Amino acid sequence: MYLVRKTYISPATEVAELINENYHLLLFLEHLNIDFLVYDKTVKQVCEENNIDVNVFIVLGNLYNGLFPNKEEIHSLKDIQLIILFLRNSHLYYKNEVYPKILNYISILREHNTSNDIALIERFFTDYFNEVVEHMEYEDKIVFPYFTQLLDNTQDTDSDFSVKGYREHHSDIEVKLSDLKNLLLKHIVIKNEHTTRRKFLHTLFELEYDLGIHSSIEEKILLPLIENIEKEHSNG
């Protein structure tokens, strides 16, 4: 998980090579609806075949490699809908795959343990989970449609959306996830169930990794792009 080597993704890089270096990019491909059977194809070829904007691929993919784009790169991104698709797909991944997996680990731990502490963890996670689901639904139902309208220039003026509230919510989600990790690593005593705990923690780290990228795409890439468009519209 800790990046000790980084490859800057460019159009001529072979996709299979990238995945061999950093398998987290599999998830990245999935979020873009790209199949894993990539043969010897380069980034450019894979993008063309999948009708994917190569600049978006490069900027988002490089985030998985720990490389953050500069302002010029961010503002050169044209296909904002593709970024939104990516974010929607990652919501599905959290909601349908990661969170149920975590809930399952917690219930296994509960079954084999009478400790009250696990009940507390379960409660903490359920509250957290509900908060996250609510936030994702808010994005899927209000934020993203608002962005889409803005892109199509068909927005209605009284949207519920507020950039400030939006930003604050994110940091809260990341804080609680980090708390959960630290509770398990430093404070909560759970006897036995070694394997389940390892899987549980592993899943939390995977989630944190993807969620961190997800938030930085929203906050550092999507929002500035949207703010730009808002500005253009109010000037026009």
Added chain:
Amino acid sequence: MDRQRIHILLLEPSHIVSEGLSHILLKSNHRFSISQYSDLKYLDTIIKKEQNTVVILNPSLLQNRNKDFIKIKNTYPSTRWMALVYSYFDQDILRKFDEQITITETAKNIISKLIKISQHQKIDSSNQQATLTERETDILIHLIDGLSNKEIANTLSISIHTVISHRKNITEKTGIKSLPGLTIYAITKKIIQLDS
């Protein structure tokens, strides 16, 4: 996020130098995360409010930007600043940094300076055990009771500033930041009872 990781923002106009330094750091097996920028103008948008952020900066970028620099420095008091020096700079400029490295220095040296400087910012680093002081425990209990910083300050007859600094220490020591997380911490450490 990850408290142990040192977040490095590298502001260096030369691509070669920037890449070279990043490469050395990433190869070192320490947990660095690095972002590279070529200009100071991005700085304000990229500093994360995380602990353990070190900005490595080529002082030539500060030309005519001294005021901006001071302003950013004041906005992020826990960030540490390191000058990357390979030409002559006035001591007045270099004094504004917490530490400096030169381009001829060994990798080992650079890394040990980075680690030293990043640990510098930890509050109470001598007292890193997860046990809270009596005062911190009091504050934790009040927090869980739902009191605001101001109310805690009034109750304990201390300044709000002191409350905030205690809260910071609580988070540093426990690794827990959110109120629900702290509540679980307090229950498992028997600081509060489940039914209270």
